[in-house]
Amino acid sequence: MKMMKQLLSQSGRTVCLAIVLSLCSAAAGITIVGGVNQVLESGISDMGQTLLYYLGLVALLFCAGVWSQILLVGLGHKLVYRLRSDLVKRILNTPLVKQESLGAPALYNVLTRDVTMVANAIKQLPISLYNGLLLIVGLVYLAWLSPLLFGFLVVTAGLAVWGDMLLAGRIKSMMQDVRRLDDDLFRQYEAVVEGRNELGLSRARRQFQFEQRFEPTAKLARDTSIKAEVLWAVNLNWTTLLVFILIGLVFAAGTLFDSVSQEALVGYVLAIMFLRTPIAMILDAIPAVIRGNVALSAIEHLDLGQHLQNVVDASTSETKLAPFQELTLRQAEYHYPNQGGESGFQLGPIDFTAKAGELIFLIGGNGSGKSTLAKLLTGLYLPKRGEVTLNECLLNSKNAEQHRDYFGAIFPNFFLFDDVLDEEGNLGNPRVQYYLKRLAIDNKVSVENGRLSTKALSQGQRKRLALLLLHMEDCQVLLLDEWAADQDPLFREVFYREILPELKQAGKTVIAISHDDKYFDAADRLYKLDQGQIRPYVVGRDSLFDESYEHVTQVVERV
Ligand SMILES: Nc1ncnc2c1ncn2[C@@H]1O[C@H](COP(=O)(O)OP(=O)(O)OP(=O)(O)O)[C@@H](O)[C@H]1O
Numbered sequence: 211m212k213m214m215k216q217l218l219s220q221s222g223r224t225v226c227l228a229i230v231l232s233l234c235s236a237a238a239g240i241t242i243v244g245g246v247n248q249v250l251e252s253g254i255s256d257m258g259q260t261l262l263y264y265l266g267l268v269a270l271l272f273c274a275g276v277w278s279q280i281l282l283v284g285l286g287h288k289l290v291y292r293l294r295s296d297l298v299k300r301i302l303n304t305p306l307v308k309q310e311s312l313g314a315p316a317l318y319n320v321l322t323r324d325v326t327m328v329a330n331a332i333k334q335l336p337i338s339l340y341n342g343l344l345l346i347v348g349l350v351y352l353a354w355l356s357p358l359l360f361g362f363l364v365v366t367a368g369l370a371v372w373g374d375m376l377l378a379g380r381i382k383s384m385m386q387d388v389r390r391l392d393d394d395l396f397r398q399y400e401a402v403v404e405g406r407n408e409l410g411l412s413r414a415r416r417q418f419q420f421e422q423r424f425e426p427t428a429k430l431a432r433d434t435s436i437k438a439e440v441l442w443a444v445n446l447n448w449t450t451l452l453v454f455i456l457i458g459l460v461f462a463a464g465t466l467f468d469s470v471s472q473e474a475l476v477g478y479v480l481a482i483m484f485l486r487t488p489i490a491m492i493l494d495a496i497p498a499v500i501r502g503n504v505a506l507s508a509i510e511h512l513d514l515g516q517h518l519q520n521v522v523d524a525s526t527s528e529t530k531l532a533p534f535q536e537l538t539l540r541q542a543e544y545h546y547p548n549q550g551g552e553s554g555f556q557l558g559p560i561d562f563t564a565k566a567g568e569l570i571f572l573i574g575g576n577g578s579g580k581s582t583l584a585k586l587l588t589g590l591y592l593p594k595r596g597e598v599t600l601n602e603c604l605l606n607s608k609n610a611e612q613h614r615d616y617f618g619a620i621f622p623n624f625f626l627f628d629d630v631l632d633e634e635g636n637l638g639n640p641r642v643q644y645y646l647k648r649l650a651i652d653n654k655v656s657v658e659n660g661r662l663s664t665k666a667l668s669q670g671q672r673k674r675l676a677l678l679l680l681h682m683e684d685c686q687v688l689l690l691d692e693w694a695a696d697q698d699p700l701f702r703e704v705f706y707r708e709i710l711p712e713l714k715q716a717g718k719t720v721i722a723i724s725h726d727d728k729y730f731d732a733a734d735r736l737y738k739l740d741q742g743q744i745r746p747y748v749v750g751r752d753s754l755f756d757e758s759y760e761h762v763t764q765v766v767e768r769v
Contacts, residue, residue, distance in 0.1 A: 220292075224285050228336075229343065231278035236344040238271035240351045243484050247477040275340065282336030290329040293509075297321065300514040305607075306590045308513060311547070315396035320512055323392055324505035331502020334495035341488035348485045355481075356474040362463050363456065363478075370452050377445050378496060384438040385504045391431040398424040442497050449493055453486050534616050534686040534719060535601045537564045537587060542596035544586050557582045557742040559596055564687070564721060569714050571730060572723045573747060573754075574739030580723045581621065583739065584689050587721065589613035618685030620676045620693050630660050633684035642682060648709075649674040650701065670696040677709075687719045694726055706732045727754060 245264065254260050301309070301317060309317070353360040401419060402409065409416045457479055464475040539562040546554030557579045564570055564587075572580050585591040586598065589610045598605040598613075605613050632639040638660030646652040651674050656663045662675065673696050680688065694702045706729035713720050722733075730736055730749050738747035 221285055221288065224281050228278045228281040228285070228339065231274045231281070232340045232343045233347065235271050235275035235278065235340070236347040238267045238274065239344060239484070240347045240481070242267050242271070243480050244351060244477065247473065247480055250476060251473045278340060279336045282339060286332040286335050289332050290325070293328055294325055297325065297509065304514045306585065312512065315400050316393055316512065319393055319396040320509055324509050327505035328502045328509070331499045334498050338492055338495045338499070341491045344488045345485055345492070348481055352478060352481055355477045356470055358467060359460055359463055359470060359474060359478055362459065366456060366459060370449060374445065374449070374493070377441060378500060381438045381442055381497065382500050382504065384434050385501055388431050388434050388438070389504050389508055391427055391434070394427045395431065398427060439497060446490065446493050450486070450490060453482060453489065457482055531615055531686070532601060534566050536566065537687070538562070538599045539586070540597045542586060542593040542598050544582060544591050544594055555579065555582065555742065557586065560744045562737065562744060564719055566719055567714060567717055568719055569710055569732065569734045570721045571733040571736045572721060572739060573725065573736060578739040579742040580739050581691055583744070584619065584621070584691055584721070584723060588617040588619055588689055616685065617687045617689055618680040618683055619689035619691065620673065620680060621691045624673070624676050626665055626672050626676055627679060628661050628665070630657050630662065630679060630682055632682060639682040642678070645678050645681060649678055651675065670698065670701070673697070687721070688713065690720065690722045692723050692725065694724065702726065
């Protein structure tokens with residue numbers, strides 16, 4: 211609720227005006243009811259004046275009501291917009307390591323389901339506020355009409371509200387269970403969508419995934435939701451019934467107590483009947499409000515980065531980057547958190563230097579820590595111990611964004627964007643056509659108005675496009691994580707013998723993670739990672755294999 215209060219406080223004036231207008235409209239409605247009661251009791255003395263009075267009240271009821279609804283509908287949509295953009299900003303400002311630990315399904319769940327739930331709850335805002343105020347004004351009228359009957363009404367209705375609140379608490383905990391199940395469901399959706407090839411080919415896995423993984427969670431979510439909503443529907447009917455019970459009780463009290471006038475009795479019946487609809491509408495909105503509340507606390511409890519005013523650091527975005535000179539790691543360490551009793555992977559301590567214009571290869575076996583080191587070099591991860599400096603500037607959480615500005619990277623799980631940007635971050639780049647040809651994909655993709663015409667390409671072609679997008683942005687240091695792994699032999703030759711030297715010639719610093727020993731001679735320097743430790747690698751002198759690869763070495767020797 212903290213976030214919603216903050217958002218609402220930013221629109222304080224609109225909320226106040228909407229409340230005043232709703233009050234006027236509600237007061238007009240109750241005055242009409244009171245007037246009808248009076249007319250029933252004492253007849254009409256001046257027809258013209260009564261009609262005028264009546265029309266004035268109807269006009270006030272309508273105009274103030276519509277105006278307040280317009281304000282509240284606009285406010286509701288503004289709140290949803292702000293919630294969405296704050297959420298996306300917070301995700302963009304969340305460090306990679308935190309995003310990785312949350313996982314994509316949790317983030318998608320928040321961005322889609324939770325935001326929709328909050329939006330649905332906010333949609334109830336205008337109607338609930340109006341009806342709530344109508345109810346309050348109605349209760350004030352009833353208290354004025356007969357304090358004795360009002361006391362009676364308060365006790366009976368109070369008991370009903372207390373029951374409603376208990377039930378609402380029970381429903382909230384059920385909906386929290388459903389919310390937890392939804393996180394699991396989103397993981398199942400991810401498996402269904404991302405694992406489409408594997409699931410398409412394996413009947414057993416498809417059946418297991420559906421019957422053992424998806425279905426039990428979906429069924430439990432279904433059953434819990436049904437239980438919660440049926441409980442509330444029964445409550446809704448019971449509350450409607452309560453209105454009639456109240457009317458009966460009011461009559462009974464009226465006959466018991468002589469002090470209650472006939473006028474007050476009729477007034478009570480009329481007002482209670484009039485207030486039936488607002489009561490039902492408020493009760494109807496409660497499940498959506500509870501769901502929105504559960505979703506909002508899920509959003510707030512997601513451990514995301516702090517919301518910043520801008521998605522880029524305004525203090526550094528305008529300043530032009532100084533030319534890259536040197537990147538240095540001194541006894542730098544990074545370690546992943548322990549998971550399920552297993553201790554997390556430890557990288558380092560590492561000493562490493564890359565100078566401007568160098569072409570450096572990082573090699574090493576699977577899981578030796580190459581990608582982790584790449585993330586440490588680029589500032590996506592911050593060192594847990596030791597130092598990372600760029601142009602002698604020590605990397606820390608405050609200047610990480612500026613550090614990252616020097617780098618462009620293609621990781622194995624890269625995302626291919628639709629838009630071609632230039633070095634200033636503007637859409638489109640006049641050099642793009644030349645490089646489409648250079649990367650031999652001009653027959654497959656074109657760029658119109660800065661957008662790629664298609665992304666339906668092979669993995670190797672997609673990687674060439676990713677390299678093209680990176681090159682257009684003109685980063686000073688390029689980090690290519692096994693970029694050539696998906697290229698055909700011919701283009702691999704082009705990459706190592708032409709593209710990398712051209713990049714070097716253009717003054718770029720390139721750090722490439724590679725398994726292609728055939729091209730190790732293309733590098734200025736080579737480093738080998740072995741179980742998180744780094745050392746220089748000399749072609750012809752050092753072995754490609756680690757101690758942990760002993761049995762593999764024997765296989766190779768046999769071959
Ligand atoms: N997000 C993560 N959370 C926890 N542990 C991780 C994470 N990413 C990688 N690891 C662990 O860190 C170790 C090194 O992983 P890394 O991806 O750096 O290896 P790599 O040398 O790039 O391997 P490959 O050649 O297979 O790509 C692995 O043992 C892996 O289990």
